Amino acid sequence: MEKTRKPKNIFVEGAISPEKIAKSIANHAANHEIGGHSIFLGQVRADAKEGGKVTAIAYTAYEEMALQQAFEIREAVFEKYPLTCMHIYHSLGEVKVGEICLFVFTSSKHRKAAISACEELVERIKNELPIWGKELVSNDTSVWKENT
Amino acid sequence: MKLIVKVFGRISEEIGESEFMIERSDNIASLKGEINAVYPQLKDLKFAIAVNKKLSTDSDKIPEGAEIALLPPFSGG
Numbered sequence: 572m573e574k575t576r577k578p579k580n581i582f583v584e585g586a587i588s589p590e591k592i593a594k595s596i597a598n599h600a601a602n603h604e605i606g607g608h609s610i611f612l613g614q615v616r617a618d619a620k621e622g623g624k625v626t627a628i629a630y631t632a633y634e635e636m637a638l639q640q641a642f643e644i645r646e647a648v649f650e651k652y653p654l655t656c657m658h659i660y661h662s663l664g665e666v667k668v669g670e671i672c673l674f675v676f677t678s679s680k681h682r683k684a685a686i687s688a689c690e691e692l693v694e695r696i697k698n699e700l701p702i703w704g705k706e707l708v709s710n711d712t713s714v715w716k717e718n719t
Numbered sequence: 720m721k722l723i724v725k726v727f728g729r730i731s732e733e734i735g736e737s738e739f740m741i742e743r744s745d746n747i748a749s750l751k752g753e754i755n756a757v758y759p760q761l762k763d764l765k766f767a768i769a770v771n772k773k774l775s776t777d778s779d780k781i782p783e784g785a786e787i788a789l790l791p792p793f794s795g796g
Contacts, residue, residue: 632727633772699793703729715791718793718794
């Protein structure tokens with residue numbers, strides 16, 4: 572029987588901890604069909620801005636729409652690549668410089684599907700999910716982030 | 720009948736609210752005109768409009784009771 576998938580929550584309040592990532596990797600040890608994982612971690616960068624440096628990014632989202640879009644992207648990527656597993660986590664609220672704000676994790680029998688799917692997911696997440704980052708600058712100003 | 724318009728990111732900061740009510744228009748193009756009349760400060764900002772959580776185009780009709788959202792350029796990740 573075909574497994575039916577439902578929208579999953581992708582949002583995490585604050586930074587994504589290295590422990591959560593380690594635990595997520597460990598959770599796949601029991602699946603002996605997997606031969607390769609691909610992981611992308613987005614980290615907050617201390618970009619130079621007028622009058623200071625970025626100290627954190629505050630994320631907000633149109634959550635209901637983002638979850639629906641993430642579900643559609645997830646289904647399309649599962650359709651396109653022979654994946655065993657796929658996990659997407661994105662921060663909401665404040666994430667400090669050096670902390671992780673995006674965690675994308677794909678697993679498959681062989682490496683190529685995992686790597687290509689992971690890359691495609693990251694691109695689509697950045698382009699298609701209604702999420703906004705406000706860069707907080709050391710001189711108490713802020714700049715709305717723009718994806719390039 | 721009025722519509723609820725949710726606003727996000729820079730737009731929310733600009734008008735100081737997370738949502739507002741506006742008179743329903745038949746389509747997206749005329750809704751944009753209404754919005755610009757009420758909030759002239761949004762004229763120079765770039766945003767897409769979602770109708771019931773789907774991105775719309777100017778000619779899209781707006782159903783009764785639709786949930787509208789103004790979405791500045793995305794910057795997740």
